[in-house]
Amino acid sequence: MTDKTEGGVRRTAWRLAAGTVLMFGFGFALVPLYEVFCELTGLNGKTNNDPAAYSAPASTRAPTVREHETVRVQFLAINSTEMPWQFQAPETSELHIAPGAAPIDLTYYAHNMSDRDMVAQAVPSVSPGRAAQYLRKIECFCFQRQALAAGASTQLPLRFYISPELPDDIGTITLSYTLFDVSELAASDATASAEPPSAQGS
Amino acid sequence: MSADHHHGPASGITRWLFTTNHKDIGTLYLFFAMMMAFLGGAMAMLIRAELFEPGLQLVEPNFFNQMTTMHGLIMVFGFVMPAFVGFANWQLPMMIGAPDMALPRLNNWSFWILPFAFSILVSTLFMEGGGPNFGWTFYAPLSTTYAPPSVTYFIFAVHLLGMSSILGAINIIATIMNLRAPGMDYMKMPMFVWTWFITAFLLLLVMPVLAGAVTMMLMDIHFGTSFFQAAGGGDPVLFQHVFWFFGHPEVYIIILPAFGIVSQIIPTFSRKPLFGYTSMVYATAAIAIMSTLVWAHHMFTVGMPLVGELFFMYTTMLIAVPTGVKIFNWISTMWRGSMTFEAPMLFSIAFVVLFSIGGFSGLMMAIAPADFQYHDTYFIVAHFHYVLVPGAVFGVFAGVYYWLPKWTGRMYDERLGQLHFWLTFIGANLTFFPQHFVGLAGMPRRIPDYALQFADFNAISSVGAFLFGTSQLVFVVILVRVLKDKASGRLEGAVGERAWEGVEGLEWTLPSPPPYHSFTTPPSIR
Numbered sequence: 192m193t194d195k196t197e198g199g200v201r202r203t204a205w206r207l208a209a210g211t212v213l214m215f216g217f218g219f220a221l222v223p224l225y226e227v228f229c230e231l232t233g234l235n236g237k238t239n240n241d242p243a244a245y246s247a248p249a250s251t252r253a254p255t256v257r258e259h260e261t262v263r264v265q266f267l268a269i270n271s272t273e274m275p276w277q278f279q280a281p282e283t284s285e286l287h288i289a290p291g292a293a294p295i296d297l298t299y300y301a302h303n304m305s306d307r308d309m310v311a312q313a314v315p316s317v318s319p320g321r322a323a324q325y326l327r328k329i330e331c332f333c334f335q336r337q338a339l340a341a342g343a344s345t346q347l348p349l350r351f352y353i354s355p356e357l358p359d360d361i362g363t364i365t366l367s368y369t370l371f372d373v374s375e376l377a378a379s380d381a382t383a384s385a386e387p388p389s390a391q392g393s
Numbered sequence: 394m395s396a397d398h399h400h401g402p403a404s405g406i407t408r409w410l411f412t413t414n415h416k417d418i419g420t421l422y423l424f425f426a427m428m429m430a431f432l433g434g435a436m437a438m439l440i441r442a443e444l445f446e447p448g449l450q451l452v453e454p455n456f457f458n459q460m461t462t463m464h465g466l467i468m469v470f471g472f473v474m475p476a477f478v479g480f481a482n483w484q485l486p487m488m489i490g491a492p493d494m495a496l497p498r499l500n501n502w503s504f505w506i507l508p509f510a511f512s513i514l515v516s517t518l519f520m521e522g523g524g525p526n527f528g529w530t531f532y533a534p535l536s537t538t539y540a541p542p543s544v545t546y547f548i549f550a551v552h553l554l555g556m557s558s559i560l561g562a563i564n565i566i567a568t569i570m571n572l573r574a575p576g577m578d579y580m581k582m583p584m585f586v587w588t589w590f591i592t593a594f595l596l597l598l599v600m601p602v603l604a605g606a607v608t609m610m611l612m613d614i615h616f617g618t619s620f621f622q623a624a625g626g627g628d629p630v631l632f633q634h635v636f637w638f639f640g641h642p643e644v645y646i647i648i649l650p651a652f653g654i655v656s657q658i659i660p661t662f663s664r665k666p667l668f669g670y671t672s673m674v675y676a677t678a679a680i681a682i683m684s685t686l687v688w689a690h691h692m693f694t695v696g697m698p699l700v701g702e703l704f705f706m707y708t709t710m711l712i713a714v715p716t717g718v719k720i721f722n723w724i725s726t727m728w729r730g731s732m733t734f735e736a737p738m739l740f741s742i743a744f745v746v747l748f749s750i751g752g753f754s755g756l757m758m759a760i761a762p763a764d765f766q767y768h769d770t771y772f773i774v775a776h777f778h779y780v781l782v783p784g785a786v787f788g789v790f791a792g793v794y795y796w797l798p799k800w801t802g803r804m805y806d807e808r809l810g811q812l813h814f815w816l817t818f819i820g821a822n823l824t825f826f827p828q829h830f831v832g833l834a835g836m837p838r839r840i841p842d843y844a845l846q847f848a849d850f851n852a853i854s855s856v857g858a859f860l861f862g863t864s865q866l867v868f869v870v871i872l873v874r875v876l877k878d879k880a881s882g883r884l885e886g887a888v889g890e891r892a893w894e895g896v897e898g899l900e901w902t903l904p905s906p907p908p909y910h911s912f913t914t915p916p917s918i919r
């Protein structure tokens with residue numbers, strides 16, 4: 192090999208190595224990219240995890256309440272595999288709500304049927320996915336982890352409204368929560384945001 | 394003494410351990426690939442034996458799952474990919490008029506990582522809880538929350554073999570960009586060089602993403618992160634996106650070098666130059682670029698917005714256009730050529746025909762609404778085996794028969810070659826064609842037991858598999874004979890520079906077998 196080609200080889204190799212590192216980084220960048228993409232498109236029915244605020248439709252500008260058209264909202268409670276809690280949707284498992292109307296309060300119910308203290312995380316999902324961004328949660332038990340002592344039970348509050356911008360063609364929205372056991376995660380996570388069970392018991 | 398050292402191989406085992414010679418490393422890659430092919434093939438035999446009739450006869454379901462997983466991993470990463478890197482090592486320097494690969498020491502390293510990676514991977518089978526049982530696609534949380542403890546070793550093995558591929562790809566690109574003989578412009582490079590050039594870029598694009606995916610798995614399993622755990626705010630579907638961002642281009646990484654090999658062989662045995670060389674180059678590049686935009690066609694059923702389904706459906710179907718260009722170019726090359734049908738040509742023609750069948754079933758699955766029925770059935774298994782076996786594997790056989798006389802200086806036994814081809818051809822079709830039918834009828838993939846109505850086609854499939862498997866022993870006999878002839882120095886069957894009538898290309902201007910260092914002085918290109 193002449194010196195010239197040797198230099199060329201070295202240059203090519205280093206450039207390609209840099210490209211490899213870049214693509215490794217891109218793999219990780221897919222995580223936040225996916226998050227943003229899901230939020231924009233409602234892919235997977237992901238809902239926002241930050242509390243929304245409801246402003247009464249006092250202003251004359253749109254959006255206003257769409258009094259005469261209502262959307263059916265259904266509530267589901269699902270246990271993930273091996274989750275021993277009793278997890279129940281509100282008594283009224285279905286409501287007809289006018290988009291833009293004042294927030295609604297509901298309670299889910301959870302009962303730790305196991306004989307150990309546990310921490311759970313509820314993960315919400317909205318179907319159809321593109322309705323997710325119009326279902327605005329002001330308060331939700333899914334915002335924090337929920338700790339329950341063995342045998343204890345609790346009521347889980349939810350407060351939400353439907354945005355008046357909800358597209359016309361959506362007639363039914365299903366809000367489902369899946370409950371996961373995160374006791375191990377919480378134990379290993381020093382900054383666990385779980386509150387003691389007594390704070391939530393009723 | 395030092396002159397000696399530079400002109401011939403060292404002797405004994407150290408020749409292979411410390412070699413930096415592209416031919417030695419190519420040989421190592423090819424032998425390693427062959428061993429892995431027989432290991433993965435043995436697993437396939439076990440799978441087909443269990444599926445010969447309904448019910449559980451031979452293995453437990455969990456072990457069956459380990460077999461399907463390992464069969465896929467070994468065939469993709471242990472057999473087909475190393476085999477094509479072996480071809481690249483042997484052929485690229487000879488085809489572009491270079492003395493060796495650009496980074497010979499790196500070359501040694503990228504090979505020797507592989508045996509370690511696969512020792513680790515295979516050893517997981519003997520660990521507590523068994524080896525990976527979550528399918529070769531290792532979807533989270535199957536491969537994280539519900540994985541056997543050996544998954545950590547699996548992750549490490551994937552890291553290692555990814556590193557090997559990346560180093561190999563860097564070497565190949567550096568060689569092609571810097572070591573071409575004077576006058577060997579990019580648009581004069583043989584098709585095999587072109588397809589490997591593009592494949593190497595694809596490897597660099599997606600292997601690091603695979604490394605990222607397994608790293609995230611590792612962190613989820615051991616460091617409490619939640620990339621793919623819904624409970625902690627992660628998303629299992631994200632795993633599928635990251636995996637298939639690697640996984641779809643991977644299928645082209647596997648098939649493009651085979652395209653290249655066939656593009657060398659068909660002109661030779663048609664005694665005509667390749668039809669539409671320029672369009673071949675652009676079609677290959679187009680396939681590679683488009684392959685990075687179609688990944689979610691593996692995930693039509695996860696619940697995507699309609700626009701998503703449509704986007705991935707149309708981009709997937711669009712790939713059929715450049716692929717069609719290639720198929721038509723191969724057929725046009727054969728058109729009115731004075732064709733002969735030696736083993737490499739037979740494998741190449743079978744490649745064109747059977748790969749097209751696999752391509753068509755792929756088009757069927759690209760239709761999102763239809764895919765809801767095909768998803769996770771044996772129809773999928775039939776499809777990807779049609780593109781991988783008569784596709785990639787026939788490409789490997791074709792290439793070995795075509796260049797073996799060059800590599801060894803001895804012609805293989807053509808009668809045995811023909812026998813090997815026909816047994817393989819019948820065996821492969823008998824194995825995989827009936828799988829279309831059971832798949833359409835609803836038989837799910839990755840199950841050790843199945844409903845009674847699938848029994849007949851599964852029995853046929855298993856018989857085909859045993860035929861396909863055992864006929865590979867003919868290939869071993871052919872190889873052993875050639876190597877024996879070479880070792881004994883017998884002159885019968887010795888070939889000259891041009892082992893095939895009228896064959897074109899720089900590698901055929903070298904003696905057979907070629908000298909240890911290919912072109913110490915650059916050849917002149919007309």
Ligand SMILES: [Cu+2]
Binds near residue numbers: 641688690
């Ligand atoms: Cu694909």
